[in-house]
Amino acid sequence: MTSRSMEKEPLPERERKYLPELRTLLENLPFPWRPGARIAVKVHWGERDNRSFLPPHYAREIVRHLKSRGCLPVLFDTTVLYSGGRRTGEDSLRTAAVHGYSEDFLGCPVVIGDGMDGRDVIDLPGFRHFETVQVAALVDRVDGFFIFSHFKGHLGSGFGGAVKNLSMGFASRAQKQRMHADAHPLLDREQCTRCGVCVEACPTGAARFPGEESYPEYDTDLCIGCAQCIGLCPVTALRILWDIDPAVFQERLVETAAAVWRKIGERTVLANALLGITTDCDCWPGPNPVIAGDRGFLGGTHPVELDRMSLERIGEETFRRAHRGVPWERQFTFAREIGFSR
Ligand code: SF4
């Protein structure tokens, strides 16, 4: 559907129901920016063929709110590691437009924060795991940020909300790789149908069939831990095998977000959408079961606090059930240890 045809379509029922709530939230959130300030709105416009991404109507409402007070919004996301519809800037903008995230519909430019080739990046000081954390150079180019996140489940981090959006969402491809480096697929042969989807999807050639009648194998030297094979396997025959304590992934995720936050926190406001709460993130093409009912929006001025509130509103048990064994609680204790909390 094009932006122009979307404009003429009646509002879908969920958007009709929740847009007034978002308007009220925006009116009540702090507005730390002066008229004329350039504000970058961070969103995730969904992987190609994903069906659980947030529709663009909410982002458009945020853009309208910023413009109504004289600010100059620009909407952005960053390039990703895996093949699909967002690996390059060109692909990602095409995917954005197909999902309705276009300048025509939103009323502001849509850009790639780390550049069309993913190389417009800067290094920020790290905390414990990283000496430096590499992120989109956009952090240096605008006056403020509005972080708009879809709160839902996530294969590696248990849930994904504001912290994940600041972390993976701002990270350069190299930084994304550093966070994922120790994750590899583990095959359950009993489940595997040898369909070959994982082999086709693998961006590095790590997944392959060693022989015609064989099961797929995954070369850990070539594997970049992008988890695309795991997400796409139609019969869930793959799961993540960590070469490290899985809590370390939670720490790396939080550390990247904390480095970004130290740079932009004072000029940033956040909102989480607790709508269409699915098992996995908006990077997965295809089916993504809903695990909790809609809970509206929450906003705030600290990402860790906002994610904590979101978890409490939905119920922590939902995410424990959806991703058994993922030590996501470590996100909160680690945030406290490095001073990334209130
Ligand atoms: S996608 Fe899943 S079922 Fe298909 S070959 Fe790979 S592991 Fe086996």
Ligand code: SF4
């Ligand atoms: S084998 Fe590794 S690199 Fe290939 S899709 Fe799976 S996780 Fe990604």
